[in-house]
Amino acid sequence: MNGESERRFTRGLVEVRAAGESVRTIGGYAAKFNTLSRNLGGFVERIDPGFFAKSEGDGWPEAMARYNHDDNMLLGTTGAGTLRLATDGTGLDYSVDVPAARGDVYELVQRGDVQRSSFAFYTFEDDWAMTEQGFPVRTLLSGQLVDVAPVNTPAYLDTSSGLRSLAERAGAELAEVRSAAEAGHLEKFVEQPKNPVVVDVHMDASVVGREVQRTLMALKTSPRGQGDTHPRLAIRQRRAALMQRRTF
Incomplete structure (x- = not known):
């Protein structure tokens, strides 16, 4: 416990x-x-x-x-x-x-x-x-x-208890996990599941915002994205897809 x-x-x-x-x-x-x-x-x-x-x-x-x-x-x-x-x-x-x-x-x-x-x-x-x-x-x-x-x-x-749990699970130092959390990169300590968790409209707005940012970056860095004249449409489509997920 x-x-x-x-x-x-x-x-x-x-x-x-x-x-x-x-x-x-x-x-x-x-x-x-x-x-x-x-x-x-x-x-x-x-x-x-x-x-x-x-x-x-x-x-x-x-x-x-x-x-x-x-x-x-x-x-x-x-x-x-x-x-x-x-x-x-x-x-x-x-x-x-x-x-x-x-x-x-x-x-x-x-x-x-x-x-x-x-x-x-x-x-x-x-x-x-x-x-x-x-x-x-x-x-x-x-x-x-x-x-x-x-x-x-x-x-x-304070969510230090949660981060401590993840550190113990991953066999990592708590300080390292805290630094990763502050940088938004905790995923490297989490084992990739075969069936990822599916979320819907209950997803926190900051998470949705992060996904929109990822979509925008993908548009900027991909060959198609460099010449794409409709990046806003792609972002709207990605946001709509996220918000249409069904809960667990």
């Missing part, structure tokens, strides 16, 4: 689910399966539907809900039944009964000031492959849930 906890944010919204004098509930999807993340710094990531299987099978031991992952902003726990977790075909769904002392968090969600969710986890197993477009993708296969969190700072945090 990776000794460092990681955090990821989802594009799903956190919402008010129940309101009353005694119970005020918020919730949403803390994680979504088989959806590519945005560029994490040289690679993208997706969550396998079985990632939470062990945690779920064990009854979500010691899982918590905390505002912005703050230790001092506890919202609920599975042990007390104030936090309820479940997985479905979309991802990891949570509902938490917000305590009276955290009424401000409930109000922020109700007003729409806080709209995103996040989860913290330990990784037991992951896998690395390449997309059809030659971009490294990390798949989270199994792990342990630490907490779920409504957040107002939806930005990916």
